[in-house]
Amino acid sequence: MPRIVIVGGGFAGLNLAKGLGNVADVEVTLLDRTNHHLFQPLLYQVAMAGLSPADIAVPIRSLLSQYCNIRVLQGEVLSLNLDRNFAITDFGEVCFDYLILACGARHSYFGHDEWEEHAPGLKTLEQATEIRRRVLSAYEEAERINSADARKRLLTFVVVGGGPTGVELAGAIGEMSRFTLAKDFRNIDAASARVLLLEAGSRILPMFSEQQSARAARDLEQLGVQIWTGSVVTKIDGDGVEIGNERITSATVLWAAGVKASTLGQASGFEVDRQGRVIVETDLSVKGYPHVFVAGDQACFTHQTGKPLPGTAPAAMQQGQYLAQLIRQELAGHSRKPFHFVDKGQMATIGRSRAVVEVGRFKLSGFFAWIIWIVVHIYFLTGFKNRLLVVLQWAWSYLSFRRGARLIVNKEWRFHVAVPQTQLPTDVAQQ
Amino acid sequence: MPRIVIVGGGFAGLNLAKGLGNVADVEVTLLDRTNHHLFQPLLYQVAMAGLSPADIAVPIRSLLSQYCNIRVLQGEVLSLNLDRNFAITDFGEVCFDYLILACGARHSYFGHDEWEEHAPGLKTLEQATEIRRRVLSAYEEAERINSADARKRLLTFVVVGGGPTGVELAGAIGEMSRFTLAKDFRNIDAASARVLLLEAGSRILPMFSEQQSARAARDLEQLGVQIWTGSVVTKIDGDGVEIGNERITSATVLWAAGVKASTLGQASGFEVDRQGRVIVETDLSVKGYPHVFVAGDQACFTHQTGKPLPGTAPAAMQQGQYLAQLIRQELAGHSRKPFHFVDKGQMATIGRSRAVVEVGRFKLSGFFAWIIWIVVHIYFLTGFKNRLLVVLQWAWSYLSFRRGARLIVNKEWRFHVAVPQTQLPTDVAQQ
Secondary structure, three states, rough: EEEEEEEOOOOOHHHHHHOOOOOOOOEEEEEEEEOOEEEEEHHHHHHHOOOOOHHOOEEHHHOOOOOEEEEEEOOOEEEEEOOOOOOEEEEEEEOOOOOEEEEOOEEOOOHHHHHOOOOOOOHHHHHHHHHHHHHHHHHHHHOOOHHHHHHHHHEEEEOOOOOOOHHHHHHHHHHHHHHHHOOOOOOOOOHHEEEEOOOOOOOOOOOOOOOHHHOOOOHHHHHHHHEEOOOOOOOEOOEEEEOOOOEOOOEEEEEEEEEOOOHHHHHOOOEEEOOOOOOOOOOOOEEEEEEEEEEEEHHHOOOOOOOOOOHHHHHHHHHHHHHHHHHHHHHHHOOOOOOOOOOOOOEEEEEOOOOEEEEEOOOEHHHHHHHHHHHHHHHHHOOHHHHHHHHHHHHHHHHOOOOOOOOOOOOOOOOOOOOOOOOOOOOOOOO | EEEEEEEOOOOHHHHHHOOOOOOOOEEEEEEEOOEEEHHHHHHHHHHHHOOHHHEEEEEEEHHHHOOOOEEEEEEEEEEEEEOOOEEOOOOOOEEOEEEEEEEOEEEEEOOHHHHHHOOOOOHHHHHHHHHHHHHHHHHHHHOOOOHHHHHHHHEEEEEEEEHHHHHHHHHHHHHHHHHOOOOOOOOOHHHHHHEEOOOOOOOOOOOHHHHHHHHHHHHHHOOOOEEOOOOOOOOOOOOOOOEOOOOEEEEEEEEOOEEEEEHHHOOOOOOOOOOOOOEEEEOEOOOEEEEEEEOOOHOOOOOOOOOOOOHHHEEEEEEEEHHHHHHHHOOOOOOOOOOOOOOOOOOEOOOOEEEEEOOOOOOEEEEEHHHHHHHHHHHHHOOOOHHHHHHHHHHHHHHHOOOOOOOOOOOOOOOOOOOOOOOOOOOOOOO
C-alpha cells in the first residue's frame, strides 16, 4: 500500500490530505509541529485582540478524523533520507513512497535575527499572542507612568513592511486607539497614539495597482496611520528603530517585512531561490525526485508567468488539491499533467470598514470591497462552528466598537518561580 | 476628596468598585497585576479546552470605563506604608484614605513549592493554558510513541484534591477521553485513558452532604474516573506521584489540593490564619486599622458561624457590595453595620450533564442540577457578549461532543531563539 507522507498542515497540506481521504489502498500520514491548522489570513485579528486563537485554529486531527486512512502525528521533521525514502523526525523515522513538503514560511530579518526579540513577526498563534501582549501592555504602562517622554515612546507604534499584513496591523492599531480604547483610560489620550507604517519601496501594497495602493494609503491615514515610503530600516533595538540617521523612539515595533521558506528544502540539497523556496518542476516535484513534491509557501513555481506564484492561501489550496488528484491518477495508471494556477485576485483590509479588492481588471475599494473581503474570509474559515462564532464576534465588534479578546496573558504560568529582585521604582504615580 | 484604593480586580474588588462608581466626591483607584477580571468558576473549562480565555475574562478597564471617578492601573502592590497611608507598587507610590485588599489566593503545595513545576494548579489564565497544553500534548505524544509503558504513563492523568475544582477537572478529562477524542486517534484508544482523583480525606466534596458526595462519586466513576480517598500525596516528580510506598506513573499531574492567601496581608504585619488569610473584624476591617479592609479569598471572617466563610465567588461579591455601601454611608456620616453573609448554597459540576446542588436543606443532583448550574453560571458571567458566545459554545459542544478550543499553544514565540540541540531519537514510530 503506497505510503504518502505530508509535512505541514497548512492550506496546502490539509487540502492534499482531504483529497486523499478514504481513497482505497492509500495510507496517508500528516506531520505537523503544532496540533492545529491555522487560518492565517485572520491571524492579525488575534494579534489585534479582535478574535481568540481558537476562533481561527482547529485541531488538524479533528478536521481529518472522518478519514480512516489518514493518521495525524504532531512532530517535527529534522531531515530527509532520500536514498532510503524516510524522514527523520523528533520522535523517530517515518518511511514514505510519496513525500510532500508543505512547511510554509517564517519571517526573515535579512540576516538580523537579533531584531526578532524587539520586533515580532506574525506567522504563528504564539506570535500573535505576543504582539497582543506588547500592544495592550504599552497602553497600560503609558496610563500609569508620569514622564511625558516615556509616554510618547509607549504610544508610538511602528510597523515595518507595507504589504497586506503590515497594512492590516497598522490599520487595526490606528482604529483600536481611536475608537476601542479611547474612553477606557483616564491619564492618557489613547487616540493620540502615533502609528507609523514603514515601507522600503515607493508605495504600500505594491502587488496592487497604483490607484488601489493610493486609496489604501488614504484610508490608513484617516485612521491616523503615518506612512513612510522609501524607508529602509537599518537598526532595531529595545528603544525603537533607525532609518539611516533618523531614529524613531518606540516601545512597540512589529515586523511584517520579509519571509523565508522553511529550511528543510535547502538542507535536503534541493535547489532553492533567494527566499529559500524549493524550485519545483511543472508537476510541483523536485528535480531528480519525481516522488518528492513541494507545495504552498515553501515552493517556487515559475512555469506559468516566469515569476514565482504569490505565497497566498489560494495558491497553496490549489496546489494541495492538484497533488491529491495527481497521486490518485498516477496510482490509477495515468500520466501527470502540469499544475495550472487560477488567479482569483487579491484583497487587503484596512480597519473595520475599508478594503481593496482586485480580480484581474476588476478593482474595488471602500466599504463594498470590505463586504466582499469579509464574505470571502468567513466562507473559507474551516469548520461551521468557527464561522458562526466569528460572524457574531465581528457583528458585536462592529456595533459596539469593542474588541472581545483584549487579554494580556503572561508567558510565565508559575507562582513559585525564582524571580529577579524587583528594583524599587522611583517614579511616583500618585497625582 | 477621599481616595479609595482597591487592590485586586476579582469578584470582591470589582463589585466594590462598581458600588462606588459615579459616587460624587470619591476618587477610586483599582490596581491589579493583570488587565482582566477572570470568571474563575469556569476556569476549568479553559483548562479542558471547552472555552477560550477571552470567553471568561474581560478587561477590568472596560468593565469600569463608564465610571469617571474610577481609574484602573495594571501593577503589583509590593508593600504597604500604614503610617503614612500609601501603597508601594512596581510603578511608584499610591496614596489612600481607604484601602481594600482583595488579592485572592494562590495554590499552596504545603511547603513543597518544587511540586508546582510537575503539578500545575488552576488559578490564572496562564495556568489554565498550561494545563490544556499538558493534557492535549500527552495524547499527541501517546499517539506517536511505540512503547506500551510510555503510552500507559502518558494516558494516566492524576488530579490531586477532591474539592469542586478537582472534581470538575477529573470529570472533564474523563469525558474528553471517552467522547471528544475517541475517534480522532489511530494508534491509541483515547477512551482507555486512566483518570485518578486523589483525596486525602474520607470522601470527595466534603463541603456537601454525604449523600450528594456519594452521588458525585458515582457520576465520576461512570466517566471512567477512579477515586482514591484517604490518599495523601507524599511526593510529586516528573514521572508521577507517590502515596506513601505506592507510586503512580503519570505524565500529567494536576493540583487542586490547597490554597493560600496572597502574602501581602502577612507581610504587612496583619494577624493571619494558617492559610495566610487576614483575620478581619465584623466590618471586614483590620484590627487597629479601621480604614484598611480585606475582602474575598484573602479575608478570614469568622464572626457569623465561628468558621471562616468559604472562598467562593458569592462570598467575595457580597463583601465587595457591603464595603461599597459601608464607605458610602460612612462618608455620609452614618456609623458602620457589621457584614452579614447570605449563604445561597453551593454547586459542583461533573462532566457535561451532571451536577450536585445544595441550598440549605434542598438537595439536587443529576441532569436538573446541571441545568441549574449552567443557568447560574451564565447569569453571572460578566458582560452580555461573553454570555451569548459561551451559550453558543456550550450548545455546540453539547450537540457535537466536540471541544472548541483544543489548541496546544507553546510558551516560546520566537523562531530564532537558541534551542538546545535535539538528541536524535532512537524510538522508531514507523509501522
